Amino acid sequence: MKEIINEAMNLATMYGAEYADIRIEDLKHEHILVKNKKVENINYSESSGFGVRVLLNGSWGFAASSIITIEEVRKIVSQAINIAKASAMVKKAPAILSFSPGVHEKYTAPVEIDPFQVPLSEKLELLMEANEVMSAYPLIKLYGAELSFYRHNKIFASTEGSLIEHNYIKSGAGIQVWAIKDNEMHCRSYPANSGGDFRNNGYEFVKSMKLVENADRICQEAVQLLDAEQCPTGEKTVIIDSNQLAIQIHESIGHPAEYDRVLGMEASFAGTSFLTVDKLNTLKFGSPIVNVNADATIPYAFGSYAFDDEGIPARRVQLIKEGMFVGYLTSRETATNLGQESSGSMKAENWNFLPLIRMPNINLEPGNWKLNDLIADTGDGIYLCTNKSWSIDDKRWNFQFSTEIAWEIKNGKLGKMYKNPTYTDNTVHFWNSCDAICNKDYWHIWGIANCGKGQPVQIGHVGHGAAPARFRNIKVGIME
Amino acid sequence: MQGKDFIISRLENILKEISSEQVELVYNFKDSQLTRFANNYIHQNVAQRDGHLTIKIVRGKKVSLASTNSLEPFTIKNTIDRLIASMEFQPEDPNFVSLPYPEPYLDLDDFDDETAGCTPGQRAEIVKVITDEAEKYGVNASGQCSTCINELAIVNSLGIRAYNCATRAHLLAMASDEMEGFSTLLSRKISNLDAYLVAEESVSKCIKSRNPVELKPEVYPVVLQAFGVAQLLEHLCYQNFNAKDFMEERSCITGKLGKKVTGELITIHNNPLDPEGLPRPFDMEGVPGTPITLIEKGVAKSLVHNSYTANQLKVKSTGNQANPAYKTPYPLNLIMDAGSYSVEKMIESIEKGIYITRLNYINIVDSKQTINTGLTRGGTFLIENGKISRPVYNLRFTDSIFKLLSEVSMISKDRRLGGEINSPVLTPAVKINKFRFTGATKPTS
Numbered sequence: 001m002k003e004i005i006n007e008a009m010n011l012a013t014m015y016g017a018e019y020a021d022i023r024i025e026d027l028k029h030e031h032i033l034v035k036n037k038k039v040e041n042i043n044y045s046e047s048s049g050f051g052v053r054v055l056l057n058g059s060w061g062f063a064a065s066s067i068i069t070i071e072e073v074r075k076i077v078s079q080a081i082n083i084a085k086a087s088a089m090v091k092k093a094p095a096i097l098s099f100s101p102g103v104h105e106k107y108t109a110p111v112e113i114d115p116f117q118v119p120l121s122e123k124l125e126l127l128m129e130a131n132e133v134m135s136a137y138p139l140i141k142l143y144g145a146e147l148s149f150y151r152h153n154k155i156f157a158s159t160e161g162s163l164i165e166h167n168y169i170k171s172g173a174g175i176q177v178w179a180i181k182d183n184e185m186h187c188r189s190y191p192a193n194s195g196g197d198f199r200n201n202g203y204e205f206v207k208s209m210k211l212v213e214n215a216d217r218i219c220q221e222a223v224q225l226l227d228a229e230q231c232p233t234g235e236k237t238v239i240i241d242s243n244q245l246a247i248q249i250h251e252s253i254g255h256p257a258e259y260d261r262v263l264g265m266e267a268s269f270a271g272t273s274f275l276t277v278d279k280l281n282t283l284k285f286g287s288p289i290v291n292v293n294a295d296a297t298i299p300y301a302f303g304s305y306a307f308d309d310e311g312i313p314a315r316r317v318q319l320i321k322e323g324m325f326v327g328y329l330t331s332r333e334t335a336t337n338l339g340q341e342s343s344g345s346m347k348a349e350n351w352n353f354l355p356l357i358r359m360p361n362i363n364l365e366p367g368n369w370k371l372n373d374l375i376a377d378t379g380d381g382i383y384l385c386t387n388k389s390w391s392i393d394d395k396r397w398n399f400q401f402s403t404e405i406a407w408e409i410k411n412g413k414l415g416k417m418y419k420n421p422t423y424t425d426n427t428v429h430f431w432n433s434c435d436a437i438c439n440k441d442y443w444h445i446w447g448i449a450n451c452g453k454g455q456p457v458q459i460g461h462v463g464h465g466a467a468p469a470r471f472r473n474i475k476v477g478i479m480e
Numbered sequence: 481m482q483g484k485d486f487i488i489s490r491l492e493n494i495l496k497e498i499s500s501e502q503v504e505l506v507y508n509f510k511d512s513q514l515t516r517f518a519n520n521y522i523h524q525n526v527a528q529r530d531g532h533l534t535i536k537i538v539r540g541k542k543v544s545l546a547s548t549n550s551l552e553p554f555t556i557k558n559t560i561d562r563l564i565a566s567m568e569f570q571p572e573d574p575n576f577v578s579l580p581y582p583e584p585y586l587d588l589d590d591f592d593d594e595t596a597g598c599t600p601g602q603r604a605e606i607v608k609v610i611t612d613e614a615e616k617y618g619v620n621a622s623g624q625c626s627t628c629i630n631e632l633a634i635v636n637s638l639g640i641r642a643y644n645c646a647t648r649a650h651l652l653a654m655a656s657d658e659m660e661g662f663s664t665l666l667s668r669k670i671s672n673l674d675a676y677l678v679a680e681e682s683v684s685k686c687i688k689s690r691n692p693v694e695l696k697p698e699v700y701p702v703v704l705q706a707f708g709v710a711q712l713l714e715h716l717c718y719q720n721f722n723a724k725d726f727m728e729e730r731s732c733i734t735g736k737l738g739k740k741v742t743g744e745l746i747t748i749h750n751n752p753l754d755p756e757g758l759p760r761p762f763d764m765e766g767v768p769g770t771p772i773t774l775i776e777k778g779v780a781k782s783l784v785h786n787s788y789t790a791n792q793l794k795v796k797s798t799g800n801q802a803n804p805a806y807k808t809p810y811p812l813n814l815i816m817d818a819g820s821y822s823v824e825k826m827i828e829s830i831e832k833g834i835y836i837t838r839l840n841y842i843n844i845v846d847s848k849q850t851i852n853t854g855l856t857r858g859g860t861f862l863i864e865n866g867k868i869s870r871p872v873y874n875l876r877f878t879d880s881i882f883k884l885l886s887e888v889s890m891i892s893k894d895r896r897l898g899g900e901i902n903s904p905v906l907t908p909a910v911k912i913n914k915f916r917f918t919g920a921t922k923p924t925s
Contacts, residue, residue, distance in 0.1 A: 045547040064528040066549045086600030087522040121569040185848045265518045268622035268654040352528040391843040398921035455624045
């Protein structure tokens with residue numbers, strides 16, 4: 001690989017690039033899904049290749065190939081340079097990069113049990129056992145259990161002398177059931193929707209999840225939802241559970257804090273951000289108890305890494321401090337616009353994609369409450385649990401979420417179950433209405449494996465830490 | 481481009497190395513380039529070459545699957561060995577019958593030399609047409625211009641030898657000021673992408689969107705442009721008109737085949753051979769695409785199949801295997817029948833309503849009831865007394881797609897291709913008598 005790297009970097013420099021980097025990556029992914037006691041999917045996929053990014057006279061070019069040979073490197077570097085020359089045909093100011101120290105490092109994420117060494121028979125046995133439990137409920141017409149594993153090895157090198165090798169293993173798992181009766185269908189998931197929960201951990205994470213032990217509960221809840229009352233409409237006090245809050249954080253804090261969105265670089269796809277620069281250190285984003293950080297250093301969290309895809313070391317950055325908006329997620333290019341150093345947030349899905357500003361782990365810092373005390377303290381309200389769907393506008397302002405299940409809170413106690421819970425608000429009103437957050441005993445970092453961004457679209461792995469929290473005067477019950 | 485002879489012979493050699501009752505090899509090689517722009521300059525400009533091979537082997541009722549992006553003999557051997565080893569622990573799939581047998585497919589003239597040879601400089605020139613227009617009017621243009629060569633080959637042990645090489649081109653622009661204006665074109669030929677049209681449409685809508693007013697979210701009649709209609713159809717059809725979701729009872733048309741689900745003006749097809757769409761001669765199993773009607777004059781009529789679902793129901797596959805790794809078929813070439821009206825006539829017929837260019841961030845709220853939520857975007861205007869009067873801040877809707885399609889009273893005679901390169905949707909514009917809005921979005925000052 002050293003020969004490949006040297007050839008790429010030397011050639012880019014020879015062509016006149018003021019900066020170039022190369023990522024050589026190898027990504028293995030195993031996905032197993034058992035549905036209704038039948039194997040729906042056992043898929044093992046591998047993807048390897050390299051991508052070269054060049055900055056030539058202030059304009060970017062990127063080219064990538066799955067063929068890792070010296071001859072191909074020469075073609076790809078030349079292609080990247082030609083692309084950069086074309087970029088210069090429609091150019092404004094030259095891109096300037098913030099400082100990056102050249103780094104030589106090798107990082108291997110700690111793992112107890114390599115999931116790729118766990119026999120397929122053991123994995124299938126776990127999933128079948130969960131399926132067996134779920135099959136006992138006649139109204140549960142569809143049920144599934146799945147596992148996902150990633151092995152991602154990456155070498156990053158740059159013309160600034162960086163040479164970084166990262167090796168990660170990631171694991172995820174979840175179960176899901178659908179209760180169907182007449183023309184109605186309700187879903188319950190554990191521990192979360194969209195494939196479950198994910199971590200930068202090995203098979204030990206899957207074992208810790210206790211999928212089989214939670215299967216009965218979600219089946220019972222899904223069946224109960226068929227006869228539950230519709231979530232009422234009105235302005236209510238809501239307590240939102242950790243999982244739903246994770247998605248709330250993702251959509252209404254993480255994405256608008258991506259500085260490339262603020263600068264309009266994502267305008268044609270997902271949109272921009274209402275967090276314009278004039279709001280930095282002036283906008284009361286949330287109530288004084290709302291503190292949010294972006295932290296790529298938590299070892300097991302799904303959005304963590306040792307270095308980003310520009311060779312910047314992982315760091316923790318404060319985004320919201322005591323309700324005040326104080327920080328962005330930046331890259332080397334966008335950070336110069338703020339007169340800052342990069343927050344180390346550039347990530348690409350794999351070798352064949354350009355790195356973009358991505359959330360690492362965006363965390364709402366825990367408060368002081370015990371959940372039971374918070375419910376008891378809430379006279380009347382609704383307790384919303386487990387994300388089901390999400391939608392937010394192109395500036396990350398108006399949003400609407402639905403959860404799988406909710407419970408009435410009446411006189412400080414959980415009461416009847418509600419189906420089809422939805423809520424809507426605008427971001428600043430919502431976070432300013434937060435008046436209580438549960439403590440670290442209830443705090444959990446959720447891994448999300450399906451964050452889409454960019455053109456062409458690439459999928460990012462991110463994390464969100466949250467404990468249940470209370471919000472006042474929120475509009476719930478959007479459906480007729 | 482790797483070429484038919486190279487790919488087919490390579491796959492046939494791999495086939496010989498695998499000892500199994502049935503084997504399927506699906507190889508997709510893409511050479512794609514995308515020039516992205518924002519704030520009137522090119523800020524990201526990328527190219528990638530990647531080939532993906534999926535190997536499926538069958539022993540009795542056991543099916544095992546793996547994929548790799550390397551055709552190196554060592555990697556292929558490892559992949560095959562892994563598959564065979566995993567067979568021992570695989571339970572049987574009682575629903576599996578067989579991989580498909582060969583059928584003749586149309587040899588579409590799907591390759592355009594100019595598109596295949598499109599250079600970064602040529603894409604930059606196209607982009608410059610849009611950014612120049614935006615600069616002239618003092619707005620910001622963002623978007624992308626992309627071209628690709630897509631080679632797809634399927635070889636199986638039952639005799640399928642399918643190969644297609646297609647070119648595709650996509651141009652999209654979002655002009656931004658206080659609000660946005662949107663336009664897009666999709667084609668198999670770069671020469672069909674009229675950059676001046678995209679520039680004019682997006683920039684003019686953006687300029688006309690200055691000084692928007694707030695509108696109370698409630699029920700309004702709406703003129704929804706073709707791209708917005710395409711977005712609704714994607715959300716309706718992908719998850720509901722496939723045989724697998726139908727059999728699992730989670731489709732919104734489970735129990736409703738043969739019954740009225742929308743207004744009778746609505747007819748929607750899945751037609752991979754329509755030359756007005758982006759035709760595909762065969763699916764990811766090598767099965768030729770069969771045009772079918774999903775909704776005919778409001779009645780849910782058909783489902784899309786792959787060989788897995790077709791064998792279970794003892795019908796013919798419609799050639800809708802979208803991904804070799806999954807058992808669920810998907811409609812991939814949606815086409816809605818045109819009407820007879822012009823968009824201008826639709827606008828004239830509305831006393832107070834909304835003109836919508838496109839929708840954004842649509843997500844399912846209740847899939848059985850087809851209730852979705854999302855927002856307007858890219859040019860949203862108030863219609864008053866039969867004329868477009870003022871721009872409005874974007875609105876959030878929450879409504880049932882079946883209900884919306886039941887409220888369609890006028891359909892345009894012209895259609896436009898929307899969706900994405902891999903899943904194009906050809907739709908007209910429509911007038912919807914009642915469209916329910918549940919929220920409004922006004923940016924902070």
